[in-house]
Amino acid sequence: MADIVDIAVGGENFKTLVAAVKAANLVDTLKSPGPFTVFAPTDEAFAALPPGTITTLLQNIPQLARILTYHVVSGKLMKSDLEKVDSVTSIEGSPIPLDFREDFEVKNATVLAPDIEADNGVIHVINRVILMG
Numbered sequence: 001m002a003d004i005v006d007i008a009v010g011g012e013n014f015k016t017l018v019a020a021v022k023a024a025n026l027v028d029t030l031k032s033p034g035p036f037t038v039f040a041p042t043d044e045a046f047a048a049l050p051p052g053t054i055t056t057l058l059q060n061i062p063q064l065a066r067i068l069t070y071h072v073v074s075g076k077l078m079k080s081d082l083e084k085v086d087s088v089t090s091i092e093g094s095p096i097p098l099d100f101r102e103d104f105e106v107k108n109a110t111v112l113a114p115d116i117e118a119d120n121g122v123i124h125v126i127n128r129v130i131l132m133g
Helices: 004-010 015-023 027-031 043-047 053-058 061-069
Strands: 036-041 072-074 087-089 095-099 109-118 121-126
Touching: 004 015, 004 027, 004 036, 004 109, 004 121, 015 027, 015 036, 015 043, 015 053, 015 061, 036 109, 053 061
Parallel strands: 036 121
Antiparallel strands: 036 072, 087 095, 109 121
16 A cells, blocks of 8 residues: 555645645655545646736745645544544634535535545545635
């Protein structure tokens, strides 16, 4: 099995996420043993951000790192684990609300593909970039 970074690199919908993780110097963290739960926005999710947002973030690495670490939770939490709680705390330190009333939702994003297992955790693919606040 591959680690979280290798799965993202090998995926067709994570080019922007991989570029952002590299720019924020988080590759080594996400290749470490973890385990981690990653809510991974697709390229389409990044493209839906207001024009210029990605360029601005790439020029502000600390802010980019905060946003990216808001998408990561310590521990390997499968969908069945997450269904038991109302929120989880990101490694950035802020809570991420969860909602299972209709779909599997993480804050303002819908999970498109849950439970993609990696050597060092699990990835849940989401359709939006989630922001703190």
